[in-house]
Amino acid sequence: LHVFKKMCINDTIDEELGRNMNTITSTQNAKVKQWLKYHNRKHRLQDDVFLIEGEHLVEEAYKANHLIELWISETCDATYQDIPTFVSPQHILDKLSMVQSSNTMIGLCKIPHFKVEAKNRIFLCDNIQDPGNLGTIIRSALAFNFDAIYCSKDTVDFTNEKVVRSTQGALFQIPIHVVDLKATITQLKQESIEIVALALTQNAVSHVSASSNMAFILGNEGQGISTEILELADHQLVIPISNIDSLNVAITAGIIAYNYQNKEHA
Amino acid sequence: LHVFKKMCINDTIDEELGRNMNTITSTQNAKVKQWLKYHNRKHRLQDDVFLIEGEHLVEEAYKANHLIELWISETCDATYQDIPTFVSPQHILDKLSMVQSSNTMIGLCKIPHFKVEAKNRIFLCDNIQDPGNLGTIIRSALAFNFDAIYCSKDTVDFTNEKVVRSTQGALFQIPIHVVDLKATITQLKQESIEIVALALTQNAVSHVSASSNMAFILGNEGQGISTEILELADHQLVIPISNIDSLNVAITAGIIAYNYQNKEHA
Numbered sequence: 001l002h003v004f005k006k007m008c009i010n011d012t013i014d015e016e017l018g019r020n021m022n023t024i025t026s027t028q029n030a031k032v033k034q035w036l037k038y039h040n041r042k043h044r045l046q047d048d049v050f051l052i053e054g055e056h057l058v059e060e061a062y063k064a065n066h067l068i069e070l071w072i073s074e075t076c077d078a079t080y081q082d083i084p085t086f087v088s089p090q091h092i093l094d095k096l097s098m099v100q101s102s103n104t105m106i107g108l109c110k111i112p113h114f115k116v117e118a119k120n121r122i123f124l125c126d127n128i129q130d131p132g133n134l135g136t137i138i139r140s141a142l143a144f145n146f147d148a149i150y151c152s153k154d155t156v157d158f159t160n161e162k163v164v165r166s167t168q169g170a171l172f173q174i175p176i177h178v179v180d181l182k183a184t185i186t187q188l189k190q191e192s193i194e195i196v197a198l199a200l201t202q203n204a205v206s207h208v209s210a211s212s213n214m215a216f217i218l219g220n221e222g223q224g225i226s227t228e229i230l231e232l233a234d235h236q237l238v239i240p241i242s243n244i245d246s247l248n249v250a251i252t253a254g255i256i257a258y259n260y261q262n263k264e265h266a
Numbered sequence: 267l268h269v270f271k272k273m274c275i276n277d278t279i280d281e282e283l284g285r286n287m288n289t290i291t292s293t294q295n296a297k298v299k300q301w302l303k304y305h306n307r308k309h310r311l312q313d314d315v316f317l318i319e320g321e322h323l324v325e326e327a328y329k330a331n332h333l334i335e336l337w338i339s340e341t342c343d344a345t346y347q348d349i350p351t352f353v354s355p356q357h358i359l360d361k362l363s364m365v366q367s368s369n370t371m372i373g374l375c376k377i378p379h380f381k382v383e384a385k386n387r388i389f390l391c392d393n394i395q396d397p398g399n400l401g402t403i404i405r406s407a408l409a410f411n412f413d414a415i416y417c418s419k420d421t422v423d424f425t426n427e428k429v430v431r432s433t434q435g436a437l438f439q440i441p442i443h444v445v446d447l448k449a450t451i452t453q454l455k456q457e458s459i460e461i462v463a464l465a466l467t468q469n470a471v472s473h474v475s476a477s478s479n480m481a482f483i484l485g486n487e488g489q490g491i492s493t494e495i496l497e498l499a500d501h502q503l504v505i506p507i508s509n510i511d512s513l514n515v516a517i518t519a520g521i522i523a524y525n526y527q528n529k530e531h532a
Contacts, residue, residue, distance in 0.1 A: 132398050136514045143507035170510055241409035244436055248402045254517035255524045258505065
């Protein structure tokens with residue numbers, strides 16, 4: 001955060017509104033170059049920040065105290081108390097944007113590192129590849145009071161723009177940790193948390209009773225859960241279906257989150 | 267179908283395998299130009315055909331008797347009995363493809379026009395815009411034995427490549443009709459089908475008992491169900507959630523399809 005504050009010393013400060021505005025008109029500006037770097041995962045992880053687009057996500061980031069800086073187009077009159085804000089012609093926002101459609105508002109955020117406070121309901125993501133799937137899983141998990149999401153290192157980066165958009169801001173409200181999934185499951189088992197693999201095979205059981213501490217493993221879209229992870233599960237659960245091989249993994253997660261929703265702190 | 271048969275008169279026919287192969291090496295070939303047209307919805311509707319990519323979808327189309335022609339790369343040795351097949355260098359398939367990743371197999375299919383045989387469980391899509399959402403809704407509907415999906419005219423085209431991919435081939439097994447949604451709902455009500463709007467507002471009821479004939483309305487990702495459609499519903503049902511405004515519409519559909527699954531012909 002300190003770094004960003006320093007970069008804004010030339011800004012005009014509007015004391016009354018707590019506004020801190022700075023007009024940028026050149027695509028050669030150092031700030032443009034800095035933000036463009038964050039289209040790349042390596043730089044996001046290095047600086048522990050990521051970009052978000054659109055009013056709804058900016059609002060969610062601000063409410064969660066994760067918004068560091070804001071970039072708006074000249075046609076946008078948004079102001080966020082104490083957030084350094086850059087104003088530019090739309091074409092500069094279009095350059096900063098990771099999507100086709102024009103956004104008048106782009107935010108720079110801290111990557112959330114929330115502590116896992118409870119372990120009643122957990123999702124474990126084993127190599128989920130589709131950004132929309134991961135984002136939707138995070139959104140459903142929050143909606144049904146899950147406590148945390150652990151992602152394997154080969155799962156799509158949760159600060160990826162498409163993941164973030166699909167979460168609809170849920171990532172600012174639920175702990176998401178990238179972990180060695182095998183070690184994490186071993187640890188969770190020692191804490192007496194029931195590990196349920198959501199299997200693709202119709203050999204698995206079709207019902208597991210709800211208990212107070214459960215973690216559900218979601219597998220890769222094509223291959224399902226990897227063998228070494230599957231072996232660690234206490235149960236293999238399948239949602240019985242007809243006519244087709246499998247459900248979409250985010251749909252499986254949604255049905256499971258609904259059916260095993262966390263009533264502990266609802 | 268007749269049109270396509272005629273265009274293949276120069277093919278070499280391998281009687282024994284029922285193969286009908288034709289090598290195409292130029293991107294200027296009329297067939298290349300014809301298939302490229304089908305990236306555009308207007309031409310798909312005009313000729314009542316669409317393109318599919320990858321082995322799994324081609325297999326599903328073939329099994330459902332909807333595969334008209336097949337285009338494969340030189341490295342691919344797939345053959346489908348009685349299906350005229352074009353063989354080309356990979357770069358021509360890449361040109362025909364609507365995705366980034368290389369596919370060695372692209373198929374031309376008839377658009378399915380299945381008759382609605384039963385009306386125990388129906389989804390009504392009111393201006394669904396995201397292709398992944400519509401495709402996933404179709405996939406879940408099939409998995410839980412729904413009988414049909416009716417889409418408003420402003421819903422994303424179900425022969426759109428991203429929709430088709432998300433269905434995982436389900437569109438070859440369940441009737442999907444594009445209709446005037448208001449007129450269709452009025453008709454369904456006359457047939458004593460209970461119309462349930464999946465509302466976003468938490469004012470709606472949180473439970474509706476399952477009955478033998480139900481149709482569920484799914485709304486637009488941003489705006490929800492339009493007022494004039496909402497007014498026609500017998501019930502407004504909401505899935506109770508916490509911490510966030512709404513669930514993703516495909517997740518809502520998945521939970522509803524699971525909870526109200528059709529046991530009539532399961």
